[in-house]
Amino acid sequence: MLSRRIVVCLDVAGGRVVKGVEFESLRDIGDPVELAMRYEAEGADEIVFLDISASHEKRATLLDVARRTAEGLFIPLTIGGGIRTVADVGNSLRAGADKVSINSAAVTNPDVLTESAERYGAQCVVASIDARREGEGWRVYTQGGRNKTNLEPISWAVECVNRGAGEILLTSIDRDGTRDGYDVELTRLVADAVPVPVVASGGAGSPSDIVEVLSAGHADAALVAGILHDGQVTVQEIKRQLEDAGLRARNVA
Amino acid sequence: MKVAILDYGAGNLHSLAKALSRAGTNVAIETDAERALASDALILPGVGAFSLAAQSLAPYIVPIREALSTGFPCLGICLGMQLLFDISEEGEGEGIGIFSGRVRRLEGRRVPQIGWNDLEETQGELFEASDLRTAYFANSFVCEPSDLTSIRAWATHEGDRFVASVETQNVVGVQFHPEKSSTLGIAFIDAFLRRLKR
Numbered sequence: 001m002l003s004r005r006i007v008v009c010l011d012v013a014g015g016r017v018v019k020g021v022e023f024e025s026l027r028d029i030g031d032p033v034e035l036a037m038r039y040e041a042e043g044a045d046e047i048v049f050l051d052i053s054a055s056h057e058k059r060a061t062l063l064d065v066a067r068r069t070a071e072g073l074f075i076p077l078t079i080g081g082g083i084r085t086v087a088d089v090g091n092s093l094r095a096g097a098d099k100v101s102i103n104s105a106a107v108t109n110p111d112v113l114t115e116s117a118e119r120y121g122a123q124c125v126v127a128s129i130d131a132r133r134e135g136e137g138w139r140v141y142t143q144g145g146r147n148k149t150n151l152e153p154i155s156w157a158v159e160c161v162n163r164g165a166g167e168i169l170l171t172s173i174d175r176d177g178t179r180d181g182y183d184v185e186l187t188r189l190v191a192d193a194v195p196v197p198v199v200a201s202g203g204a205g206s207p208s209d210i211v212e213v214l215s216a217g218h219a220d221a222a223l224v225a226g227i228l229h230d231g232q233v234t235v236q237e238i239k240r241q242l243e244d245a246g247l248r249a250r251n252v253a
Numbered sequence: 254m255k256v257a258i259l260d261y262g263a264g265n266l267h268s269l270a271k272a273l274s275r276a277g278t279n280v281a282i283e284t285d286a287e288r289a290l291a292s293d294a295l296i297l298p299g300v301g302a303f304s305l306a307a308q309s310l311a312p313y314i315v316p317i318r319e320a321l322s323t324g325f326p327c328l329g330i331c332l333g334m335q336l337l338f339d340i341s342e343e344g345e346g347e348g349i350g351i352f353s354g355r356v357r358r359l360e361g362r363r364v365p366q367i368g369w370n371d372l373e374e375t376q377g378e379l380f381e382a383s384d385l386r387t388a389y390f391a392n393s394f395v396c397e398p399s400d401l402t403s404i405r406a407w408a409t410h411e412g413d414r415f416v417a418s419v420e421t422q423n424v425v426g427v428q429f430h431p432e433k434s435s436t437l438g439i440a441f442i443d444a445f446l447r448r449l450k451r
Contacts, residue, residue, distance in 0.1 A: 002410065045368075093265050
């Protein structure tokens with residue numbers, strides 16, 4: 001039986017891990033290679049580097065970071081942020097990523113999912129979907145939440161899988177950074193609709209939020225960032241609570 | 254000691270190369286299988302699709318089969334394990350066939366299987382030395398060996414029980430990614446390399 005995964009997300013800009021404070025200033029919190037390896041040692045199941053660099057030049061440094069990370073990290077590494085073409089996917093994989101997450105480009109050019117999956121296999125193609133509640137339902141946004149699309153996340157997730165995605169990374173824009181808990185309802189609707197793993201993202205405030213999205217939300221994995229970086233909780237503590245709740249977790253001390 | 258990773262296309266060979274070279278092993282990434290066979294062991298990595306990989310192996314399939322069936326050491330990972338069998342449902346092409354049997358699609362609602370899965374009924378010195386019990390998988394296809402005595406581990410995805418590792422002579426196949434299975438996965442690779450030195 002598959003274990004539920006704890007995926008640690010590191011926001012990277014210009015080769016450093018940063019933390020946004022109210023979208024204005026970015027605070028440096030460390031070296032991505034060191035942090036990734038530290039989280040592996042703590043029991044993280046996967047690492048995601050999300051490139052939030054504004055410029056193309058700074059993005060190139062992420063590939064160098066990935067290369068250095070891959071030399072010492074022996075759990076899967078996903079790279080996301082600014083991936084537009086099959087060539088970007090190939091470059092990321094060659095640099096040391098195991099999976100590549102594609103967000104805005106999947107909406108403007110869904111063929112990038114299909115071509116990447118045909119070339120490199122569905123298991124390395126992650127469709128990243130940012131959704132915001134709207135009335136009774138939800139709406140897909142791109143460009144880091146700035147651009148509203150006419151897509152609805154559940155059918156869009158199904159479409160992404162039909163086009164080749166092997167995993168869905170689902171972020172609730174409403175919950176992101178709030179620590180109020182994941183959007184469990186949205187996660188469950190998407191997880192029940194697609195035949196691939198769903199990674200829930202946005203809103204983790206405590207281990208019990210993670211337990212909830214993995215049980216009631218039917219997610220395969222939970223993306224966690226802030227509460228780990230702040231030292232509010234450790235990966236081990238999260239995993240202990242998963243096991244206490246009857247969820248299978250790897251590497252519980 | 255020198256081992257060669259056979260590069261039959263795209264993907265991430267960095268971590269695998271680094272995992273192999275940790276203990277001071279010389280690692281070469283080769284696109285030419287004959288040059289790879291001039292090293293001390295052949296590593297078939299786990300990236301790409303069966304038919305494309307089989308296509309790039311095709312010119313060398315006879316010498317590879319000959320070498321592996323006469324004791325040349327080999328570690329096949331994920332797709333690399335599948336290439337050690339005869340044929341695959343995934344696509345056209347001939348495998349190396351050192352294990353007789355076919356590669357079939359994994360059954361279950363969620364395919365590909367992506368994540369950490371428990372190994373069952375592990376046996377053999379590589380599992381004993383590493384104590385690897387949970388490993389990282391990323392696959393849509395699995396192997397069905399006709400010789401059940403070659404099986405060294407099983408795993409189950411949803412209701413589908415499948416072979417997670419096989420071994421014959423000096424050839425080891427693993428459906429999981431030891432290079433992505435953290436400390437104990439690296440210990441598994443180290444155990445394979447230690448055996449080469451004997």
